[in-house]
Amino acid sequence: MTTPSPTSAVRIQAPLKTVFHALTDPAEMRVWFAEHAEVDLPARYDFWGRHTLEGDAPHQRVLEVSDDLIVFAWTLDGTETTTEIRLTETDGETGPETLVAVTQSHFDRALIFSGSASPLAALETFWALALGNLADHVEGRKVGPRVDYTAKVSEFSATLDIDAPADRVRTALTDSDQATSWFGYPIGIEPEVGGRFAMGGLEAAGDHAARFVALDDTSASIDWGGMVTSWELAGSGGRTTLTFVTSGFDAAQPPYAAWGGWLSGLVELRRYLEQPNWRSVFVQG
Structure with missing residues (x-):
């Protein structure tokens, strides 16, 4: 699978600008997303560390950025994948609501069921957990536990x-x-x-x-x-x-x-x- 496909999406009770800030501010990203993050858009959107797949170093390269879109290349398992994060603001029942949708290339759900050790097999649940924690963080709740992808434990x-x-x-x-x-x-x-x-x-x-x-x-x-x-x-x-x-x-x-x-x-x-x-x-x- 080489073209982006829907991977995960969440609705967050907050304006688009607030959510975009949480997605692009390094200090906030370290709370809900990655152990390490450095951002200088439109040139840099780096995240790495133990909560990131193959997080020994940053492996991202920015492709496109706007006020409601971040697209970057992310090299995993020797393959350059493409990740798109798109934000859409709507009127919710209690105020502004933002839909955050991630599309991710090179993900194949069959990899999960095959028992593959490739980091590509974990892309779907990586983004589901990340977006769930993003929603909790933006809405003022405690962020949940995160995966340590460096842990070699039983x-x-x-x-x-x-x-x-x-x-x-x-x-x-x-x-x-x-x-x-x-x-x-x-x-x-x-x-x-x-x-x-x-x-x-x-x-x-x-x-x-x-x-x-x-x-x-x-x-x-x-x-x-x-x-x-x-x-x-x-x-x-x-x-x-x-x-x-x-x-x-x-x-x-x-x-x-x-x-x-x-x-x-x-x-x-x-x-x-x-x-x-x-x-x-x-x-x-």
Whole structure:
């Protein structure tokens, strides 16, 4: 795939100028996006570090810039890809609203399912998590956890503080309809030990779904056939700390794409539980 295709888009409750500033101010970018960032448009739009794919050094080259557009070349896996970030302001229900849409060349979803170690396989979830955190940052919420693409470990772990009681968090994690809503993708769940957990739905997965190997009021473990996803809840005073872990994979080839997908889902889970009139920040293409 060599032509840009839709990768991710979010709606942010803020004027376009505010969002554009967060996208181009190095100090702000270091909060929600990259460990290191240096920007001097129209000449330079550099980001790198452990939260960036192949982030040993900046690998970007600006191609086009305007008040609502940033286009840059980004070399990954020896290939020069093209990234376009386009902003569109509209009138929202409570004020100006900005749609931020990223299109990205050289991304092929089949790479994720093939288990490819190429950074190209992680582009979709990289941008989903980045834009989810951008929305939280601009709207004044705490930014969620980010992927460390330099980590050569056999376990990923993240914690998220949620302003909701533990029983509500548990239900959102174990009810098929609720999980499908906040994750933005069909999830079929049979919330019992031995029950299935199926991305794409129970009918589509059949007997090939993951299985709960442990489940109680505050924790769960789901076996994907070697790799295990676990979560634990610690709550008090109507607030909950969610600890989310993925383990059992080869430390030489960590599943960065899948981990980025989980983290982008979890920051949306927090919004789902905390916002009375929740509407997904992500916009389907």
